[in-house]
Amino acid sequence: MSGKILYWRGCMSRLRTKSIADATEELLRRLGIEYETLDDEGCCGSVLLRTGQVEDAKTVAKRTADHIKSKGYREVVTSCPGCFRTMSSEYHVLVGDVPFRVRHISQFLFDHSKELKQHLKPIKVKVVYHDPCHLGRHMGVYKEPRELVKLVPGVELVEFKYNRGKSICCGSGGGVHSVFPEIALEVAKTVLNDRPEGVDIIITSCPFCNYNFKEVGGSKVEVIDLPEFLLRAWRES
Amino acid sequence: MDPAWLKSKRKEFKSWMTDEDRRMGLDRAITAYRAAREYALATLPELEQIRKEVRKIKERSIESMQDLVKGAMENIELVHGHAYLAKDAKGARRIFSKLVGEDKLVVKSKSLVSDEILLNELLEEQGNRVYETDLGEFIIQLRKEKPTHLLNPAVHVPKEEVAKTFSKLVGRRVGADIPTLVGVAREFLRDKFCTADVGITGANVVAANTGTLFVIENEGNARFVSNAPPVHICVTGIDKVVPTLSDAFKVVQVLPPYATGILMSAYVSMITSPSRTADIEKTLVYGAHGPKELHVIFMDNGRTEMFKDPVFREALYCLRCGGCMYECPVYRVLGGSFGHNYFGGIGIIWSAFTAGEENAAAAADACTKCAKCKETCPVDIDVPKMVEHLKQRLIRKGYLAPKHEEIKKSILKKGHPFGQ
């Protein structure tokens, strides 16, 4: 138990964008990572924090921190940048210091680049990487996702005109998607319309961006999460 | 079901989002702004250092806001100006009402602070004729619309529409050609400047040690407004005062590139006293070619309240450059409906404190907290943090969106936000 890694799927990948969690688990298995998931995972508190419900956020954060602690995990890996930001940069305020390290899946996989690289087959495709706000601007993770994309031979990685720190929000953060889905969609459209020309795939590293972009629908561009993309390259021959 | 505070705002949001003309106008403005600002920042690399100094200046100034205002007021009085402190909008309205009186011709240059107190309505009620002279404000005033951007209030009105508005004004057909349109405004307003009884301006920054007001502009209208009429009234926030002239100059350097992407504004007027001369027998007389009277009104209207909370205090550092609005993904689709009397993320905070929290509740739920504004801001204001903080306050007063409440209940009970 102890020393093992907890793959924290997060509510979105667990229940709404399941393909993200499935692909991530498959990738972890193929890499031979010993990890576990929690059936009764619960909530990290991010959504509550972003919508101003800080007392409730504290309650669930405490619950979650205790839960993870009680299982003895030393490391938590998340699919969702929101969970990542909240657990790694806000838990110390909400619940005090926690005895586990939290990383985003892109950071974790980046450390396994060498093994990954051996298995990734070429895909001839032009992709753009969309920086999720919580991962990029809020947590400063820009390099790892891009390096991972570049591991796949044959891929042409291009950039949004406004990227990295200047990246434009997909529109669904901060609880906007639940209260004003019409605004979230309209913002997502502006981002999709601004994509560089000739791009086949938009890679995101956030289930919220993923879900929101896909909801726009009718777009000629595929939207895919980073581990999903890597898994695809592992399969292609 | 939406409660009233959400319902009305949702309607307003929708009408903005679905208005293609306005959206197009705004998109064009955003593209133009970004290109211009990139150029300006690349051309003036020293700004990177200066903006950091300005952040420090603002931190220091806001710490001693009350003392600085007191100092500025004393120094204004010393050189024959009149200074007033208005606690709230009501107080400011009372001062204005007395100073302007009735049946006057009033010219105004752009002032956000005057919008906080609904000054135009007040003056008109008293039987005064009021002309906004900033071209964008002038257009909005004629069209009886709401401004949509701090500095570029008519950013959403295409030239064809302006032509229609102006044709009505001058009683002849005016072509939808931009230089012609500008010419019409120039011609119409010129005589108003020279015959007005009172000129009203804001101030972008005030130096306490000399009592000097800085008015930054491009059109030259603020110079007219502050100089041609016999009475000049300036209304500004108590947050605008910095200790010294040198501090003020730093702010002046940062504002234009961040506000509009220009290297420096066409005009920066520094006003320290009414016009004066001592050319005849060395006898000092006030009222030479410029105004005889200078009145400066410092507005609190929620600013001290902002100061009291360490999180909201940061909002007082805002220079009102408006840059963050152009960069905000939500402002891009909601335009002037994203806020109340101030717009964008920082506008949520300012609207809450100057116009009442109820006016900011829905907009706070439309903010994605993406922090694009923070990244853009010359003084690094952490807007998303403040919006979250404001939302906490609002929830305590009952402004919790039903959807967010459902989410909370679901999370507490089921460990995820999706219900069922």
Ligand code: SF4
């Ligand atoms: S918050 Fe910053 S970027 Fe926005 S208007 Fe104020 S100073 Fe400008």
